[in-house]
Amino acid sequence: MINKPIPEIVVGRLPQYLRSLQRMAREGRQVTSSQELGERLGISAAQIRKDLSQFGEFGKQGTGYNIPFLIEQIQKILHIHHDWDIAVVGAGDIGSAVARYKGFTDRGFMSGSSLTTIPLRSVRRWESLWCTTMRKSSKLSDNRHPGCYDRRTRLVRQEVADRLVEAGVKAILSYAPISLNVPQGVRVQYIDPSLHLQRMTYYLC
């Protein structure tokens, strides 16, 4: 393990590698190569080798990567060798869909009936969490009326984020189309389909 900071873009690719490796494992595979992984992901083999080498020595030239071993190593690097508690804040269209999402199993996060969809006072025991539409989570403010969270109101969203941070939440995955201000040490990622689309239209004519 090297001690210089790893670029965020490299860290961001590890979950993609992991997802492909887990798929191969489910197919009963034992060994793969950076070539094969690259073909599955549309990333060059050289890039994959370079990325992985920043975290350690995981394969040998000529013999490739041992899939179960590499899965275990990446899970450790990403701190998902144990499950994180997560919670969905909000029960609108997106929140409900996310709460039913099948893609958490074996990926480091509580899912199904273990997945929490509860009010703020219970937030204290969460460490990782995401934040979706707020319409029905009325207990997050002192206002008990469902619908008190206007999805277009920036201040309300920020207030909810503030309360989550106060409660000790360290990571927020926000589906709300606003940028949240959080203190150092708290991570935020956004899922905003328009933003993802705009990243592609740049390349289209």
Added chain:
Amino acid sequence: MINKPIPEIVVGRLPQYLRSLQRMAREGRQVTSSQELGERLGISAAQIRKDLSQFGEFGKQGTGYNIPFLIEQIQKILHIHHDWDIAVVGAGDIGSAVARYKGFTDRGFMSGSSLTTIPLRSVRRWESLWCTTMRKSSKLSDNRHPGCYDRRTRLVRQEVADRLVEAGVKAILSYAPISLNVPQGVRVQYIDPSLHLQRMTYYLC
């Protein structure tokens, strides 16, 4: 405009800048600075100036950025000064939520009743699109039974992507937790909540 390729990570930040600027414009603001933009986004002012300078000269030291002008310029850079046709493929939980998503308006994409949720034969006139759960879009294969798309089946997803590419689609935003193989010239972005969460757990202990 400089002719060397701009790093993808820089292109990826432009939509964030645009979203903040559009919010300021809605607040009636005329001028902003890289400092203010940086504070709203949690990105350093220097980074924002450096990013924007890769695309041209948009502000003057001491006077800041003219918001309507900068919005227009970024919209042109991202090719969203006109609306793109988009379509939601699939009408499961996520697909339905996305079809009702309010965040497309004024962001370069058709929304509301203009947003298409139809079968493949109409794909020919689309250029930008995303691809969600497939359960009800039975016409995308020759099998007419709704539910023929098993959401866990890799091959089916890939087959749908292949058909979309054949039909001339140039950009796919996929909510399916698999990596798609597409030819050169076709862009794919993925929205996978587990993947986004894993990008954050790396930084948590």
